[in-house]
Amino acid sequence: MDNQSGKIQRAIICLLLLVGGATGLKDVKIKVPDMVRSGDDALLSCNYDLESASLYAIKWYRGDVEFYRYLPKEAPSHTVFPVQGIKVDISKSDNHDVTLVNVSRELTGRYKCEVSADAPSFHTAIKEAPMEVVDVPETNPTIVAERQRLPAGETLRANCTSGPSRPAPVIKWTLNGNHTRADVVIQFCPRLTD
Template identity: 25%
Template structure:
């Protein structure tokens, strides 16, 4: 008659006396750029009711042995996938995949017994994920030389999900935002510099992630003006240069007039 209550009491005493501790905890301190996934785990000797994984203040995994389902995961910045390897009486092991450098941060495993006798245990570790080198955008199709009355054209080869913004001589061409191709009238640039600089910039979620610029020679267009002498049917071309040189035809005409005056 007394054996069953005694066994229950003994089990209660043993449970209450059981150690409540995390025996092993693993979060890699450094993840190289060419590695996209890591395993993390928390081993324990404890009679707990809930286990939580955190990155900073954000919970991303929960294990409650008495619940159905017993596990839940939540998204966090920098971690593309959270896969359960195993969670049981002695260990909870996860695989974090598709990591980016934003996965860097402080990771924590919490054990809690949320009923009498209340107990709590925690372990933390910092993980740094190396940044991955990205391919910079490429400016293509830009000519080596432009006159100020020509249209400048170029193409930006960039990430598929990036928003493209074009800059000419450091000033954004607002009407070309979002376009992979650039077309801008040279007349609106109005530059006095010997070169023109065209820049393609990539933005994702409003954040600059890469840019590339290219240069071309910049020249003023040479304009030709035509004048007609009233005393002659033959036009005279005068180049729009700093010296405004007279053409050979005008010199010949003046010479003829001078000879006529001497003779008469």
């Protein structure tokens, strides 16, 4: 019986070594821009270490909806799935990067990269990160003062207005290069327009 249990122990150790060494995928990292201007392109990157394993697939998702797949052993290796608002530049997309063209506010959300090693392990790892698409004002803010000239010590009454944007801009006042005190500035709630 001792000989039999020794064989079983050796078999278990060999199996653990095989399974432990078969993962082949580690250090998966995703890089997604925190913020992108509406109308710009966005480069999403997924880096990984397959060790000695081969790549089976890279899949990209917005939320839980797949929009891009890279399978190196298939021809063509790229597949783009129709997802409203998402346009992929195939010429700038590969097994690490995917380029989204002319992004819009609707593409704000969480993006996931799924990396799968090839047989025998098919080990899979998923990383995700948020991206916000912002609409910036098309023009500079305008300042309208109640009076153009003031004697020293007089109170200045002025209004600073920014063009439409999402999220609302943060406006800070300076006077002669110095930031004004918060208690002398009246903040009006942003008015949102569609």
